[in-house]
Amino acid sequence: MCYPKVAGGWNIINLELWNKAAICKQLWNVLKKKDKIWVRWIHGYYMKQQDWKTMPIPSQAAWVVKKILGARDYMATLPDGDTLMEQDNFSIKKLYIALRGTPEKRNWHHMISKSIAAPKCLFILWLAIMKRMTTCDRLQKFGIQCDQTCCLCSQGIESLNHLFFLCPYSANVWDKLAMWCGVQRKAGAWDDEVEYLERQGASKTGKQLMYRLLVATIVYHIWRERNERRFNSKASHEESVVRQCKLMMVVRGELNPKVHKMFVN
Ligand SMILES: [Zn+2]
Incomplete structure:
Protein backbone atom coordinates (compact mmCIF):
# COMPACT_ATOMS: atom_id res chain seq x y z
CA MET A 1 0.00 0.00 0.00
CA CYS A 2 2.96 2.31 0.52
CA TYR A 3 4.22 1.85 -3.03
CA PRO A 4 3.52 4.57 -5.62
CA LYS A 5 0.39 4.15 -7.76
CA VAL A 6 2.42 3.21 -10.86
CA ALA A 7 3.81 0.28 -8.89
CA GLY A 8 0.32 -0.90 -7.99
CA GLY A 9 0.20 0.71 -4.54
CA TRP A 10 -1.87 3.50 -2.99
CA ASN A 11 1.00 5.91 -2.34
CA ILE A 12 0.33 5.94 1.40
CA ILE A 13 3.31 7.15 3.41
CA ASN A 14 5.08 4.46 5.42
CA LEU A 15 5.26 6.40 8.68
CA GLU A 16 7.94 4.19 10.20
CA LEU A 17 10.29 4.82 7.26
CA TRP A 18 9.37 8.51 7.10
CA ASN A 19 10.23 8.80 10.79
CA LYS A 20 13.61 7.17 10.17
CA ALA A 21 14.29 9.67 7.36
CA ALA A 22 13.26 12.56 9.62
CA ILE A 23 15.63 11.37 12.38
CA CYS A 24 18.42 11.18 9.77
CA LYS A 25 17.75 14.84 9.01
CA GLN A 26 18.38 15.65 12.67
CA LEU A 27 21.71 13.83 12.41
CA TRP A 28 22.49 15.88 9.29
CA ASN A 29 21.61 19.02 11.31
CA VAL A 30 24.10 17.92 13.98
CA LEU A 31 26.83 17.60 11.33
CA LYS A 32 26.00 20.67 9.25
CA LYS A 33 24.28 23.28 11.43
CA LYS A 34 27.02 23.85 13.92
CA ASP A 35 25.85 27.39 14.68
CA LYS A 36 22.62 26.18 16.33
CA ILE A 37 22.73 26.15 20.09
CA TRP A 38 21.36 22.61 20.58
CA VAL A 39 23.88 21.28 18.04
CA ARG A 40 26.73 23.04 19.85
CA TRP A 41 25.51 21.47 23.07
CA ILE A 42 25.57 17.95 21.55
CA HIS A 43 29.07 18.54 20.18
CA GLY A 44 30.31 20.01 23.48
CA TYR A 45 28.86 17.35 25.77
CA TYR A 46 28.79 14.14 23.74
CA MET A 47 30.68 14.18 20.44
CA LYS A 48 33.81 16.05 21.57
CA GLN A 49 35.55 16.04 18.13
CA GLN A 50 34.88 12.30 17.67
CA ASP A 51 33.86 10.83 14.30
CA TRP A 52 30.06 10.43 14.13
CA LYS A 53 30.38 7.12 12.28
CA THR A 54 32.60 5.36 14.81
CA MET A 55 32.09 7.10 18.18
CA PRO A 56 30.35 5.04 20.90
CA ILE A 57 26.78 6.21 21.56
CA PRO A 58 26.98 7.76 25.07
CA SER A 59 24.95 5.62 27.46
CA GLN A 60 24.14 8.54 29.80
CA ALA A 61 22.74 10.70 26.95
CA ALA A 62 19.04 11.51 26.71
CA TRP A 63 16.84 9.15 24.65
CA VAL A 64 16.46 11.70 21.88
CA VAL A 65 20.23 12.22 21.55
CA LYS A 66 20.80 8.45 21.35
CA LYS A 67 18.15 8.21 18.62
CA ILE A 68 19.73 11.00 16.58
CA LEU A 69 23.26 9.63 16.84
CA GLY A 70 21.96 6.09 16.23
CA ALA A 71 20.47 7.22 12.87
CA ARG A 72 23.93 6.50 11.38
CA ASP A 73 22.82 2.83 11.24
CA TYR A 74 20.07 3.72 8.73
CA MET A 75 22.50 5.77 6.67
CA ALA A 76 24.96 2.86 6.66
CA THR A 77 22.36 0.73 4.85
CA LEU A 78 22.41 3.13 1.86
CA PRO A 79 25.15 2.94 -0.77
CA ASP A 80 25.38 6.76 -0.95
CA GLY A 81 24.62 7.41 2.74
CA ASP A 82 27.93 9.23 3.35
CA THR A 83 27.43 11.48 0.32
CA LEU A 84 23.94 12.45 1.50
CA MET A 85 25.40 13.53 4.84
CA GLU A 86 28.08 15.63 3.11
CA GLN A 87 25.61 17.56 0.93
CA ASP A 88 24.54 21.12 1.75
CA ASN A 89 20.84 20.27 1.45
CA PHE A 90 18.96 17.36 2.93
CA SER A 91 15.56 16.24 1.70
CA ILE A 92 13.55 13.91 3.95
CA LYS A 93 11.46 12.91 0.95
CA LYS A 94 14.47 11.90 -1.15
CA LEU A 95 15.88 9.84 1.70
CA TYR A 96 12.48 8.23 2.29
CA ILE A 97 12.34 7.16 -1.37
CA ALA A 98 15.89 5.80 -1.13
CA LEU A 99 15.05 3.82 2.03
CA ARG A 100 11.80 2.52 0.51
CA GLY A 101 13.45 1.47 -2.77
CA THR A 102 12.08 1.82 -6.29
CA PRO A 103 9.50 -0.89 -6.89
CA GLU A 104 8.74 -2.42 -10.25
CA LYS A 105 6.11 -0.71 -12.42
CA ARG A 106 2.79 -2.57 -12.76
ZN1 LIG B 1 -20.03 -20.79 -8.28
Whole structure:
Protein backbone atom coordinates (compact mmCIF):
# COMPACT_ATOMS: atom_id res chain seq x y z
CA MET A 1 0.00 0.00 0.00
CA CYS A 2 2.96 2.31 0.52
CA TYR A 3 4.22 1.85 -3.03
CA PRO A 4 3.52 4.57 -5.62
CA LYS A 5 0.39 4.15 -7.76
CA VAL A 6 2.42 3.21 -10.86
CA ALA A 7 3.81 0.28 -8.89
CA GLY A 8 0.32 -0.90 -7.99
CA GLY A 9 0.20 0.71 -4.54
CA TRP A 10 -1.87 3.50 -2.99
CA ASN A 11 1.00 5.91 -2.34
CA ILE A 12 0.33 5.94 1.40
CA ILE A 13 3.31 7.15 3.41
CA ASN A 14 5.08 4.46 5.42
CA LEU A 15 5.26 6.40 8.68
CA GLU A 16 7.94 4.19 10.20
CA LEU A 17 10.29 4.82 7.26
CA TRP A 18 9.37 8.51 7.10
CA ASN A 19 10.23 8.80 10.79
CA LYS A 20 13.61 7.17 10.17
CA ALA A 21 14.29 9.67 7.36
CA ALA A 22 13.26 12.56 9.62
CA ILE A 23 15.63 11.37 12.38
CA CYS A 24 18.42 11.18 9.77
CA LYS A 25 17.75 14.84 9.01
CA GLN A 26 18.38 15.65 12.67
CA LEU A 27 21.71 13.83 12.41
CA TRP A 28 22.49 15.88 9.29
CA ASN A 29 21.61 19.02 11.31
CA VAL A 30 24.10 17.92 13.98
CA LEU A 31 26.83 17.60 11.33
CA LYS A 32 26.00 20.67 9.25
CA LYS A 33 24.28 23.28 11.43
CA LYS A 34 27.02 23.85 13.92
CA ASP A 35 25.85 27.39 14.68
CA LYS A 36 22.62 26.18 16.33
CA ILE A 37 22.73 26.15 20.09
CA TRP A 38 21.36 22.61 20.58
CA VAL A 39 23.88 21.28 18.04
CA ARG A 40 26.73 23.04 19.85
CA TRP A 41 25.51 21.47 23.07
CA ILE A 42 25.57 17.95 21.55
CA HIS A 43 29.07 18.54 20.18
CA GLY A 44 30.31 20.01 23.48
CA TYR A 45 28.86 17.35 25.77
CA TYR A 46 28.79 14.14 23.74
CA MET A 47 30.68 14.18 20.44
CA LYS A 48 33.81 16.05 21.57
CA GLN A 49 35.55 16.04 18.13
CA GLN A 50 34.88 12.30 17.67
CA ASP A 51 33.86 10.83 14.30
CA TRP A 52 30.06 10.43 14.13
CA LYS A 53 30.38 7.12 12.28
CA THR A 54 32.60 5.36 14.81
CA MET A 55 32.09 7.10 18.18
CA PRO A 56 30.35 5.04 20.90
CA ILE A 57 26.78 6.21 21.56
CA PRO A 58 26.98 7.76 25.07
CA SER A 59 24.95 5.62 27.46
CA GLN A 60 24.14 8.54 29.80
CA ALA A 61 22.74 10.70 26.95
CA ALA A 62 19.04 11.51 26.71
CA TRP A 63 16.84 9.15 24.65
CA VAL A 64 16.46 11.70 21.88
CA VAL A 65 20.23 12.22 21.55
CA LYS A 66 20.80 8.45 21.35
CA LYS A 67 18.15 8.21 18.62
CA ILE A 68 19.73 11.00 16.58
CA LEU A 69 23.26 9.63 16.84
CA GLY A 70 21.96 6.09 16.23
CA ALA A 71 20.47 7.22 12.87
CA ARG A 72 23.93 6.50 11.38
CA ASP A 73 22.82 2.83 11.24
CA TYR A 74 20.07 3.72 8.73
CA MET A 75 22.50 5.77 6.67
CA ALA A 76 24.96 2.86 6.66
CA THR A 77 22.36 0.73 4.85
CA LEU A 78 22.41 3.13 1.86
CA PRO A 79 25.15 2.94 -0.77
CA ASP A 80 25.38 6.76 -0.95
CA GLY A 81 24.62 7.41 2.74
CA ASP A 82 27.93 9.23 3.35
CA THR A 83 27.43 11.48 0.32
CA LEU A 84 23.94 12.45 1.50
CA MET A 85 25.40 13.53 4.84
CA GLU A 86 28.08 15.63 3.11
CA GLN A 87 25.61 17.56 0.93
CA ASP A 88 24.54 21.12 1.75
CA ASN A 89 20.84 20.27 1.45
CA PHE A 90 18.96 17.36 2.93
CA SER A 91 15.56 16.24 1.70
CA ILE A 92 13.55 13.91 3.95
CA LYS A 93 11.46 12.91 0.95
CA LYS A 94 14.47 11.90 -1.15
CA LEU A 95 15.88 9.84 1.70
CA TYR A 96 12.48 8.23 2.29
CA ILE A 97 12.34 7.16 -1.37
CA ALA A 98 15.89 5.80 -1.13
CA LEU A 99 15.05 3.82 2.03
CA ARG A 100 11.80 2.52 0.51
CA GLY A 101 13.45 1.47 -2.77
CA THR A 102 12.08 1.82 -6.29
CA PRO A 103 9.50 -0.89 -6.89
CA GLU A 104 8.74 -2.42 -10.25
CA LYS A 105 6.11 -0.71 -12.42
CA ARG A 106 2.79 -2.57 -12.76
CA ASN A 107 1.06 -2.12 -16.07
CA TRP A 108 -2.39 -2.72 -14.61
CA HIS A 109 -2.19 0.33 -12.34
CA HIS A 110 -4.39 2.38 -14.73
CA MET A 111 -7.16 -0.01 -13.81
CA ILE A 112 -7.09 1.52 -10.34
CA SER A 113 -5.49 4.95 -10.76
CA LYS A 114 -7.34 5.97 -13.96
CA SER A 115 -10.77 4.62 -13.13
CA ILE A 116 -13.97 6.43 -12.22
CA ALA A 117 -15.31 3.48 -10.21
CA ALA A 118 -16.24 4.02 -6.53
CA PRO A 119 -13.23 3.82 -4.16
CA LYS A 120 -14.72 0.83 -2.30
CA CYS A 121 -14.99 -1.06 -5.61
CA LEU A 122 -11.43 -0.14 -6.54
CA PHE A 123 -10.12 -1.38 -3.21
CA ILE A 124 -11.80 -4.78 -3.62
CA LEU A 125 -10.57 -4.98 -7.23
CA TRP A 126 -7.05 -4.12 -6.05
CA LEU A 127 -7.18 -6.94 -3.48
CA ALA A 128 -8.34 -9.31 -6.22
CA ILE A 129 -5.57 -8.25 -8.62
CA MET A 130 -3.02 -8.73 -5.84
CA LYS A 131 -4.63 -12.17 -5.22
CA ARG A 132 -5.31 -11.27 -1.60
CA MET A 133 -9.05 -12.02 -1.45
CA THR A 134 -9.95 -14.39 1.34
CA THR A 135 -11.63 -16.94 -0.92
CA CYS A 136 -12.04 -20.42 0.57
CA ASP A 137 -9.15 -21.96 -1.38
CA ARG A 138 -6.82 -19.39 0.23
CA LEU A 139 -8.33 -19.82 3.71
CA GLN A 140 -7.61 -23.55 3.36
CA LYS A 141 -3.93 -22.75 2.70
CA PHE A 142 -3.86 -20.80 5.99
CA GLY A 143 -5.23 -23.90 7.74
CA ILE A 144 -8.72 -22.43 8.26
CA GLN A 145 -11.38 -25.07 7.66
CA CYS A 146 -14.56 -23.90 5.92
CA ASP A 147 -17.08 -25.20 3.42
CA GLN A 148 -15.29 -24.75 0.09
CA THR A 149 -18.35 -25.02 -2.11
CA CYS A 150 -19.14 -21.82 -4.01
CA CYS A 151 -22.13 -20.24 -2.28
CA LEU A 152 -23.35 -18.58 -5.50
CA CYS A 153 -23.87 -21.75 -7.56
CA SER A 154 -23.41 -24.52 -4.92
CA GLN A 155 -21.30 -26.44 -7.45
CA GLY A 156 -17.68 -25.39 -7.90
CA ILE A 157 -14.89 -24.82 -5.39
CA GLU A 158 -14.68 -21.17 -4.34
CA SER A 159 -11.51 -19.70 -5.83
CA LEU A 160 -10.75 -16.29 -7.36
CA ASN A 161 -11.18 -17.64 -10.86
CA HIS A 162 -14.37 -19.51 -10.12
CA LEU A 163 -16.08 -16.87 -8.01
CA PHE A 164 -15.65 -13.97 -10.42
CA PHE A 165 -15.67 -15.61 -13.86
CA LEU A 166 -16.34 -19.33 -14.12
CA CYS A 167 -19.28 -19.44 -11.74
CA PRO A 168 -22.55 -19.59 -13.79
CA TYR A 169 -24.08 -16.96 -11.47
CA SER A 170 -21.20 -14.49 -12.04
CA ALA A 171 -21.00 -15.31 -15.75
CA ASN A 172 -24.68 -14.34 -16.10
CA VAL A 173 -24.09 -11.06 -14.28
CA TRP A 174 -21.10 -10.34 -16.56
CA ASP A 175 -23.00 -11.15 -19.73
CA LYS A 176 -26.05 -9.06 -18.83
CA LEU A 177 -24.03 -6.03 -17.79
CA ALA A 178 -21.59 -6.25 -20.70
CA MET A 179 -24.51 -6.32 -23.14
CA TRP A 180 -26.24 -3.45 -21.32
CA CYS A 181 -23.24 -1.10 -21.54
CA GLY A 182 -22.19 -2.17 -25.05
CA VAL A 183 -18.96 -3.97 -24.11
CA GLN A 184 -18.25 -6.60 -26.75
CA ARG A 185 -15.65 -8.50 -24.75
CA LYS A 186 -16.54 -11.76 -23.03
CA ALA A 187 -14.78 -12.16 -19.68
CA GLY A 188 -12.12 -14.89 -19.57
CA ALA A 189 -10.10 -16.25 -16.64
CA TRP A 190 -8.77 -13.83 -14.02
CA ASP A 191 -5.18 -13.73 -15.34
CA ASP A 192 -6.45 -13.21 -18.92
CA GLU A 193 -8.51 -10.24 -17.73
CA VAL A 194 -5.57 -8.64 -15.94
CA GLU A 195 -3.39 -9.22 -19.01
CA TYR A 196 -6.05 -7.65 -21.26
CA LEU A 197 -6.27 -4.62 -18.98
CA GLU A 198 -2.47 -4.29 -19.00
CA ARG A 199 -2.47 -4.24 -22.79
CA GLN A 200 -5.00 -1.38 -22.80
CA GLY A 201 -2.49 0.76 -20.87
CA ALA A 202 -3.44 4.31 -19.97
CA SER A 203 -6.11 4.65 -22.67
CA LYS A 204 -8.80 7.12 -21.58
CA THR A 205 -11.36 6.50 -24.29
CA GLY A 206 -14.98 6.29 -23.19
CA LYS A 207 -14.96 2.56 -24.03
CA GLN A 208 -11.95 1.85 -21.82
CA LEU A 209 -13.26 3.94 -18.93
CA MET A 210 -16.55 2.11 -19.22
CA TYR A 211 -14.79 -1.27 -19.20
CA ARG A 212 -12.74 -0.38 -16.11
CA LEU A 213 -15.89 0.85 -14.38
CA LEU A 214 -17.68 -2.38 -15.33
CA VAL A 215 -14.95 -4.70 -14.01
CA ALA A 216 -14.54 -2.86 -10.67
CA THR A 217 -18.30 -2.63 -10.08
CA ILE A 218 -18.98 -6.29 -10.89
CA VAL A 219 -16.09 -7.61 -8.77
CA TYR A 220 -17.29 -5.52 -5.82
CA HIS A 221 -20.94 -6.62 -6.08
CA ILE A 222 -20.13 -10.30 -6.56
CA TRP A 223 -17.86 -10.20 -3.53
CA ARG A 224 -20.61 -8.46 -1.52
CA GLU A 225 -23.17 -11.04 -2.60
CA ARG A 226 -20.79 -13.84 -1.62
CA ASN A 227 -20.32 -12.28 1.85
CA GLU A 228 -24.06 -11.71 2.33
CA ARG A 229 -24.71 -15.38 1.57
CA ARG A 230 -21.82 -16.72 3.62
CA PHE A 231 -22.18 -14.56 6.73
CA ASN A 232 -25.78 -13.29 6.77
CA SER A 233 -27.52 -16.17 4.93
CA LYS A 234 -29.15 -13.59 2.64
CA ALA A 235 -29.26 -14.46 -1.05
CA SER A 236 -30.22 -12.09 -3.87
CA HIS A 237 -31.21 -13.10 -7.36
CA GLU A 238 -28.69 -12.22 -10.05
CA GLU A 239 -31.15 -9.72 -11.52
CA SER A 240 -30.99 -7.77 -8.27
CA VAL A 241 -27.15 -7.73 -8.39
CA VAL A 242 -27.32 -6.57 -12.01
CA ARG A 243 -29.70 -3.74 -11.00
CA GLN A 244 -27.41 -2.60 -8.18
CA CYS A 245 -24.42 -2.63 -10.54
CA LYS A 246 -26.33 -0.60 -13.15
CA LEU A 247 -27.36 1.99 -10.59
CA MET A 248 -23.82 2.39 -9.28
CA MET A 249 -22.35 2.57 -12.79
CA VAL A 250 -24.79 5.28 -13.88
CA VAL A 251 -24.04 7.35 -10.75
CA ARG A 252 -20.26 7.00 -11.19
CA GLY A 253 -20.56 7.51 -14.96
CA GLU A 254 -21.72 11.08 -14.33
CA LEU A 255 -18.17 11.90 -13.22
CA ASN A 256 -16.90 11.58 -16.78
CA PRO A 257 -18.64 13.24 -19.77
CA LYS A 258 -17.51 10.47 -22.19
CA VAL A 259 -18.99 7.69 -20.06
CA HIS A 260 -22.07 9.74 -19.23
CA LYS A 261 -22.69 10.28 -22.95
CA MET A 262 -22.48 6.51 -23.55
CA PHE A 263 -25.18 5.92 -20.90
CA VAL A 264 -27.41 8.67 -22.29
CA ASN A 265 -27.14 7.22 -25.80
ZN1 LIG B 1 -20.03 -20.79 -8.28
